[in-house]
Amino acid sequence: MKCRETPEFFSQDQDDIYSVSEITDAIRQNLESEFHDISVLGEIANFKAHSSGHIYFSLRDENNLIRAVVFRRRVTELSFGPENGDSVIAKGRISHYGGSGQTQLIVRNMVQAGRGKMELDFRRLVGKLMDEGLTSPQRKRSIPAYPHRIVVITSPTGAVIRDITETLGRRWPVAEIVHIPTKVQGDGAEISIVEAFNAANRIESADVVILARGGGSVEDLWTFNSEEVARAVASSAYPVITGVGHEVDKTVVDFVSDLCAATPTAAAELAAPSITEVRRVLSEHLSRIKKLYADSSENRLIMLEYMLRSSAFPALGHRLEQAELMLDDRRVRLDEWWERKREGGKNEISGVMVSLERALEKRARSCESQLSRKIGRFLYENPGKRVSAAKEALGRLLRITGIRTETSISMRRRDLSAKLRALDGLHPLRVLRRGYTYCTTVDDEIVLKSAKSVESGGGMVVNFYDGGLLCRVERERKGKVWQEK
Amino acid sequence: MQGREGKEGESMAGKMSFEDAMGRLEEIVRRLEEGEVPLEESIKLYEEGMKIGKMCRKILDETDQKIRRLSAENEEGKDGE
Secondary structure (H helix, E strand, C coil), rough: CCCCCCCCCHCHHHHHHHHHHHHHHHHHHHHHCCCEEEEEEEEEEEEEEEECCCCEEEEEEECCEEEEEHHHHHHCCCCCCCCCCCCEEEEEEEECCCCCCEEEEEEEEEHHHHHHHHHHHHHHHHHHHHHCCCHHHCCCCCCCCCCCCEEEECCCCHHHHHHHHHHHHCCCCCCEEEEEEEEEECHHHHHHHHHHHHHHHHHCCCCCCEEHHHHHHCCHHHHCHHHHHHHHHCCCCCCCEECCCCCCCCHHHHHHCCEEECHHHHHHHHHHHCHHHHHHHHHHHHHHHHHHHHHHHHHHHHHHHCCCCCCCHHHHHHHHHHHHHHHHHHHHHHHHHHHHHHHHHHHHHHHHHHHHHHHHHHHHHHHHHHHHHHHHHHHHHHHHHHHHHHHHHHHHHHHHHHHHHHHHHHHHHHHHHHHHHHHHHHHHHHHHHHCCCCCECCCCEEEECCCCCCCCCCCEEEEEEEEEEEEECCCCCCCCCCCCC | CHHHHHHHCCCCCCCCCHHHHHHHHHHHHHHHCCCCCCHHHHHHHHHHHHHHHHHHHHHCCCCCCCCEEEECCCCCCCCCC
């Protein structure tokens, strides 16, 4: 039989047998996913700058080496020209190339070992602080929105403190700035900053601490990567805003501070609000309160009552109630009084009337008797005066009536005269002056109208205008004297 | 501003802090906007709001930046101010 293999050997499933390519791919995938972002410390060996622009070399230590490559695009970004023997930290990923069966480090960035050591220290410290939870987002305190005391820990010289005070003065002059000057680089800088934090912790009621430094080299900023400074920041009694270096610089204190700003000026801006904005917000609040309050103006009257009765004015409310009670009481008493008065009114009034009547009567009688007495006395004492007074009165009366009578009489006289004149011509005696006479009986009683009235021998009176003649008739003479036509 | 450096500043401590005041104002606005505040309380809120607002304005108007320098080596106030 060709097939001499033991059954045990073939007992595995067909699927568990890799081809070379399969296992190579598996190794590549495992390596590349496991080591896709690593830093490796080593010494450069077998350095070769290829004409393509890529750099090939090995990284080695005492016992081992690994091949490495920096592709052309990354070469231009290196901060130094690598040479054999350089101790470096190379950052990149592991790649397994199946064609040559080689595993190599694709270098993304590389720094010289001095810096590489610093980088490692940096990472180790950050990792340590992270493990302690000092970089935890939950640990970060919020910065008070309206700080009234801002502590600034930075150098007394240079532009940083000026930039910060100017920024704070422009944005939020409300706050007091307490500047704690420190060294920010070189020997003693770390302890200076730690002591500054100790001093800041003793300040009463500060709101925020700004830890700042201007831009500089990695070495210049290294103070801010020290564990002591980082722990001082982490344990600050007040929230800390860090503004160290330029935008690109990241220091350890930035990981443990409550807020990390790109620059010192940016830190100042994050520490305080803009007063203009705060004024606007404040005005808005007030106008809204006013408006909301005014909106309820239809309730003003009720409000007034509320104010009077509210517990805010207890005395007023109490007095109001007392006044109402007193008013009610008086009203009742007034009603009662009025009722009583009305009942008793009639009796009282009639009583008064009777009294009045009596008084008047008495008074009248008194007056009457007084008057009588006075009149009597007057008459008794002055009868003459009384008479002459009466005469005078009568005289006055007569004069008055006399004037009237005379007026009346004269009028009648004139009237009569006119009538008499008219009558004058008709008066029968008037013709006597013209020779006529008339005869009457002897006793003048009867006017004789006929010759036959007297017998012969009888008497008669012939009346002239100036007297009469007593005559005796001798005889009758016949014939008429006057013939009526 | 720089000329005032080192001068002892007046403390705002003891008064209601500006932050508390602004927070209270927001609270008052919110309460009034809810519209379910009893009338008596709304009057109180209004009065309180106006009072706090005036206080805040006063604080903002009395701005005169104070800067003092504190030596880290010495206790506060011992550095010859």
